[in-house]
Amino acid sequence: MSLDIPLQDTYLPTFLPDEKRHVTLTPEQASEFYQEQEGTPLFPLLVTYMSSGRLVALCLMRRDAISGWKALMGPANTIEARQYYPFSLRARFGDPNHQHKNALHGSDSAESAVREIHFFFPEMMVEPLLTGTALAEYLATSVNPTLMQGLAQLCKVKPVDPVVMVGRLAANE
Template sequence: MTSLNCSSLSSNVIPERKWSINYIQNKQFQNLSDIESYSTLYSNVSLFDESELNEQCVVIEYTLAIIKPSITKYMYKIENIMSQKGFVIKKKDILHLRKEETSDFYREHTSELYFTNLVEYISSGPIVVYVLMKKNCIDEWKRLIGPTNVKYAKKNFPFTLRAKYGIESGNFPVKNGFHGSSNRHAAQNEILFFFPNSEIDDNNLNIDDTIEFLQEIMMPTISKGLVELYKEDPNDPLRWFGKWLLSTNSMIN
């Protein structure tokens, strides 16, 4: 089964594409959100069941996620939701695409009636592009953002991101706020579109990569919680630690 190389995705290689505006390279991203100004705090959510950690190979998926122009002001809030749901941000970029770049990315939709509206919308302002990592990442991200139709999402899936942040507008509503790859093949192509230096191979994430990931992502928060636990010395340490974890997550809601 084809997967993206984890080590290549974690490298800080600047994409070869010369975008019209790259907010991160120009250090303009601080002004992108006029609502929130705090940096992302990555929570430590286990991606695996205990039984899976004993397996020799754990299959991890990658997907391309996009925050569309109308809601980039909620970038930090959405990133915290990502991390709380167990998604790991492997790559991130903030771009303002030209119409021709947008048309190229959405070329499979050229026959759709909404295509012109979509190109106009996506090229109207900055977007935030991510490579996300998680077990069953593609389906999990699609489940989190919800149906493409905002009106339908608000009625039937009110707790999804599109129901919360999407905008209902016009005969061809395209301001649903988010993009997610439809399948593995699409994810590979879309990731390479924005991050062409990311390598693709046929290797799955092995147990050593899994252990490294758990240590890198999970241990900082757990270690901090154990220090606080030692200071408090509660009568019921397990219950106290559970409440501490919940309160830590609530701070980044």
């Protein structure tokens, strides 16, 4: 994505930026990243554009991050974005004269996200999200005991800043 988009202050308050990296892709790396587009008329334009300068790669976290990021980006077609979603990132920062210069990329599925995270952050471990019984078990064995201990301690001590105290207790567990 372009380095001049003010994402941190304006657009990301509902996301937790997990990783951030400034990179310059070679044409080979851009080809590998956009391999799903290979054979389309857009592919050579994407490769050329994505290897033409520095990018910011972000790994963003939150519940429903893919759909949330897509909503912020707006449609891939910048003309459509400007017409129907004027406050979207692509409407504001995309080039309506060159559809491959729509300013941003976002994963289209959880599987794509894992591949793309490993592409830019190869050292990062991507663990599957817990759901159902596994989530309930994790909460019951790992989160709830620490939370209960912290809340009991809060009732006894009544600190000036309870959030800081709970944070310290959680960090020590």
